[in-house]
Amino acid sequence: MPHTATTSADPAASVPRASSTRLIHHPYVPPAEFEAPQPAVHKASTVFFPNVAAMRERQWMDKSAYTYGLHGTPTTFTLEERIATLEGGLQCLLAPSGLAALALVNLGLLKTGDEVLLPDNAYGPGKDLAAGELRQFGITHQVYDPMKPADLADRVTPRTRLVWLEAAGSVTLEFPDLLAQARLCRELGVLSALDNTWGAGLAFNPFNLDGRGLAVDISVQALTKYPSGGGDVLMGSVVTRDAALHRKLKLCHMRLGLGVGGNDAEAVLRALPTLPLRYAAADRSARRLAEWAARQAPFAQVLHPALPASPGHAHWQAVCGAADAAGQGAAASLFSVVIDEKFSREQVDAFCDALRLFRIGYSWGGPFSLVMPYELQTMRHDWPAHLARGTLVRFAIGLEDTADLQGDLQHAMQQTLA
Numbered sequence: 001m002p003h004t005a006t007t008s009a010d011p012a013a014s015v016p017r018a019s020s021t022r023l024i025h026h027p028y029v030p031p032a033e034f035e036a037p038q039p040a041v042h043k044a045s046t047v048f049f050p051n052v053a054a055m056r057e058r059q060w061m062d063k064s065a066y067t068y069g070l071h072g073t074p075t076t077f078t079l080e081e082r083i084a085t086l087e088g089g090l091q092c093l094l095a096p097s098g099l100a101a102l103a104l105v106n107l108g109l110l111k112t113g114d115e116v117l118l119p120d121n122a123y124g125p126g127k128d129l130a131a132g133e134l135r136q137f138g139i140t141h142q143v144y145d146p147m148k149p150a151d152l153a154d155r156v157t158p159r160t161r162l163v164w165l166e167a168a169g170s171v172t173l174e175f176p177d178l179l180a181q182a183r184l185c186r187e188l189g190v191l192s193a194l195d196n197t198w199g200a201g202l203a204f205n206p207f208n209l210d211g212r213g214l215a216v217d218i219s220v221q222a223l224t225k226y227p228s229g230g231g232d233v234l235m236g237s238v239v240t241r242d243a244a245l246h247r248k249l250k251l252c253h254m255r256l257g258l259g260v261g262g263n264d265a266e267a268v269l270r271a272l273p274t275l276p277l278r279y280a281a282a283d284r285s286a287r288r289l290a291e292w293a294a295r296q297a298p299f300a301q302v303l304h305p306a307l308p309a310s311p312g313h314a315h316w317q318a319v320c321g322a323a324d325a326a327g328q329g330a331a332a333s334l335f336s337v338v339i340d341e342k343f344s345r346e347q348v349d350a351f352c353d354a355l356r357l358f359r360i361g362y363s364w365g366g367p368f369s370l371v372m373p374y375e376l377q378t379m380r381h382d383w384p385a386h387l388a389r390g391t392l393v394r395f396a397i398g399l400e401d402t403a404d405l406q407g408d409l410q411h412a413m414q415q416t417l418a
Ligand SMILES: *Cc1c(COP(=O)(O)O)cnc(C)c1O
Pocket: 096, 097, 098, 099, 100, 123, 170, 195, 197, 198, 222, 223, 224, 225, 234, 235, 236, 363
């Protein structure tokens, strides 16, 4: 029965044709309904229209129909829907990387003469975009102190169109007063965009920060990190709750030709059901390691917002404290140590090299634990008062056994930082 019911009704299908043609124009159409745990992977540049009238009628803007691969497939529409839901938003756009998502927001909302504000601890390539292309387009930027909301307020001028927020800072991990920052943007009538990669839609709700509806306007994520979870996909998302704002960004998204591949979208969809479990497990492990690190003499400072001594701990508690039932709050599995300045750069490099389980590499959110030394003096205007002097090393904790990771850190420390 299924075999006969599913051939196409095309009368031309019975005309004898060459095998090259038959390999392309085959009358068999698979049955419409196929339910399985994961959605299908749809891949397309071309999308077929049954006739010219349908082609003219279909609208790509409202996702009611398919027109061209770049404008979406069932697979990308599904992923957009899930990411919007994860973050408490209503609309989502996918971009080929987290950085492309940041660029989309800037290019979609800013024009010559406008100004954008960025926190001094912002994701580095985002700052580079402001100093490079945005400046070339006549869009100026200012960098504000993420730990002083008054500094942010002071820098807003009539030309300020967009304020970037980031919680926590992705290398230095200080947690800003996000509630005060979001309120300020609201009061000053300027759009706020949060780089929510650290929070991953799990540590807090960017569209309801205080439980009473305080929201940012835009939440961007590098899906590259926890949502993909494998260290093998690059993707970004831009989530909103305002249809007009989404439309503005979507038109820019279309004009820039941003799209994501079906296989990559499927990889993220496949990883999403385990996202909360992976995030929580890596969080637990990172906190135990950060607490251990705080007791080690070579580390002048340990930066992890859940540690009471870490900069912005109270702000972290204010927005992330209620995120899990156990009342422990939620945090990404990142922490940094400032290695005492009495150790040379060579010794710090030797420490990183001596680690066996921690691999040297950028990014985070995959199964592998990663380590990376950073040159803080090249990343900040001035050395922030809340950071100890020394060399900063960031650890991104993966899914290995915590005791094994601690043993690796201890061994490398004893070998190189004695
Ligand atoms: C990784 C990251 C990005 C960029 O994501 P890519 O997919 O690597 O381009 C942006 N912001 C933060 C905070 C990140 O950690």
